[in-house]
Every structure is written in C-alpha cells, then in structure tokens.
Amino acid sequence: MSEFLMPSLGADMESAILMEWLVKEGDRVTNGQVIAEVETSKGVIEIEIFEDGIVEKLLVKEESECKVGEPLAIIASDEKKPLHVEEKHESKQPVVQETKEEQIVSEPPKPTALHVEQEARLKISPAARKRAGEMGVDLSKFDPKEGVVQLSKIEAASTTEQEEPTKIESKSDAHIEKNSGMRQAIAAAMSRSNAEIPHYYLSTSINMTPALKYLEELNKKRSIKDRILPVAILIRAVVLSLKEVPELNGFWQDNSHQISKEIHPGIAIALRKGGLITPALLNADIMTIDDTMNSLSDLITRTRGGKLRSSEMIAQTITITNLGDLGVESVYGVIYPPQLAIVGLGAIIDSPWAEGDSLCVRKVMRATLAGDHRATDGRTGGLFLDKLNSYLQNPKELL
C-alpha cells in the first residue's frame, strides 16, 4: 500500500488545485496512467501514477487546493495478490474489500456521489477557462449539460456583460492576477537559479546552409503534412550531441553531478497570451527525425491546449530555447534547476560568412550554451557546441 502524493511539477511549484479525478475508488491503475487533472500556475496538467495497484481511497475532493507532497490517494499494491492464489480470477473486488473493508462499509455512497459530481461539473476548455478569468465571466451561469464550454461561448457571454462597469474593472484585475501567477513562478525559479548556479556562457555561429538545403530537398519529396521544420532538425542535432557529451544532460542534486541516461529535453514553448512552459520531449534520444517532428507538434498543441502530463513537467534533463521565430539573434538562457545546462538557438539569418579566402552569404544561426560550473566547465560546453556544429554540417546523420 502506498500514498499517491501531489507531485512537484517544477522547482517553483508549492501547490495546485486538484480539478478532476479520472479514477474512482476500486479502480485498477497501471504505471503511467493519468489519474487526475490538476491546475497549476502553468495551466491544467494531467498527473500520472508510477506504479500498478488499486485505488483504495481518494483523500482529496475535486477543486480543492493541495500542497506539493500532500497525500491525494491511497493505492493498494498488487503485490498482495499472490497471497490469495485461489482468487486469481477475481482480481479487483476481493483486494479492495479485504484491504480496507471498514472504509467501504462506512462510505458506501462515495463512488456514486463522485460520479454525480463529475457529471454535474462544468466541462470547459483550458483556453476558455483562462479567457473567462481574464474577462471576469461568471462560469456558474453555464449549464454543464450543454457540453464543453468553448472560447466562443465565453466571448459571447462577455459581450452581454460588458455594459456593467464593475465587470470591466474585474476583467483587468483578473488578467493581471493570471499573468502574475505564472510570472511569479518563473521569477522564483530563475532567481533561485541565478543565486545558486554559477553559470558559464558560450556561443558559436553555425552555418545552417547545408542543413537547410538538405531539409529543402527532403521536404520537396514530401506532402505538406509530412514536412520537417528546421526546429526539429535543430533539436535532433542537440540530442545527438548530448549523446556524445552526456555531462550536460542531467541534474545537480545533493551536491553531486548526476548524468541522466535518457535524454528528455525541455522545450521552451511560449503561450501566446503570456507565459512560457518548458515540457519535456520524452525519450528524444530514441526518436528519428520524423518522430521528433511529430512529437514536437503534439507537445506544442497540448501545451497550448492545457493537456500536459506530469511526467512531461518533471522529467526535463536539459532545456532548449529557440527564439528564432521572433528574429532574436542570440539567447543567453538561465538554467532551470536542478538541470545542468540550457541551449539557446537564435534566428537563422543571411550573414556574411568567410569560407577559405572568400567571403560569401550564408544562413547563419547563433547557438549558445549556459552551463553549471559546479558540474562542468567551458571545455565540456565547447565540446558540445562543436558536436552540434558538426552534426549540422552533416545533416544526413540527423535522420
């Protein structure tokens, strides 16, 4: 038997609101299964369980705030099963009844009550919930039976409320509050990083013409939905370089340098209406270029749609931030603790480039690295940037 605790979904998170249970008491759960949705300053996150077992008791009601580390549920372990060999065909029921009989007896209506509560709860898209907060729209006036509340319904509701001056006031207040929640969380993590981590910074200019030409040829043969974007090739190059310079991939924890075998790069994804989330592209080291592109596309869609999983919020082994789309030339990142490094990728721009004795124009990108000096030094960082450059000059190796 074990307690399922509110996970820490980032170095800066203190608490979150448990929005919805996706399991009920008596349900069997398996490692990796999403069992609840919680709302944090970074939006709604699906939280997973990392063991097999049976939900014995849900300790927390929906829509209540819980601190990191607070027990949310009790999970009965599957390990008890071998003790009841004769019941092997009736896996679920006997275990639940035996492990906590008095609980089931004392609270028989609970699962039904929970079910009713779920039915009556308003289903609302994350973007709509956010906009409702910004606009000060009262969610209680929507009927849960009328289906999911989409952004358009919120906007329609808001225009009917506009005539009241008080609503306009609360709209701007709510907007400031919503934004400041995420800003505060980011600021807390970055202050900690700057205070604790002795950063070193390196930068290098990379000729992207070979990689972009290669990509262009590749994309010509593909339909539009299978096209690869330059950012996918860049992430792939970072991941392959990390395989060769693993010292930058991992954590500084308990005063020691821990290298992660798996590579889960956190990808900085901007939310258009303010804020930034860096969910992990899980197991990027075992992906092909097509997998990378598809997984990235899925990750960006879910980040903006508020459908991330807890594993994606806690597993990052390094961060990649790419501000190329905004035309920024160089990004000097701040390491997200307890990670060891952050890679910054700037815009790819036409620049004068010396090749041999001649000067030409090439597509050039500035790549930067901020590393933790407690774990590595400029030599390691330099080695990494050199590998990154080398992969991008030989793009065939990136597939």
Next chain:
Amino acid sequence: MTKEELKRAIIEQILEIAPDVDESEIDPDANIQRSLEIDSFDFLKILTSLNEKVGIEVPEADYAKVDTVKHMAEYFSKHL
C-alpha cells in the same frame, strides 16, 4: 472561390489553429506570424489545413509569398 472567400477561409483556419487569437487582431496586411505570434509550427498547421480545404500546397520556397492574409489569398487565387 473568390479572393474574399479565400480570405475568409484563411482567417477561419488561423482562428482554429490559434483559438486565443481574436478576429479583430487579424490585419490582412500584417505579417501573420509576427503580428499574431504564430510560430513556424502553427504556420505549417494553417497551411496544412488550408491545403485540405482549398487544395493548394504551398512549397517551402514560396513561404515569403504567403506572409500576410492578403498575399496568401492572392497566391491561392493564382494557383486555383
């Protein structure tokens, strides 16, 4: 499809891919990516869904010709 209908279809796809964009924010003469903070991923998604709707596939080399709603509608209209 007329140019106006194409413009409408483009705006609809932008709103679908980026639901947090307000229709009033869309200036037909402004760079779609920069003015609406649409990154290369979302831009590709808009082109992909328009390809399904209008049947025109914009090659990468022509991305500069479809940078605004107006230019995109003109480009589609020429290639219909």
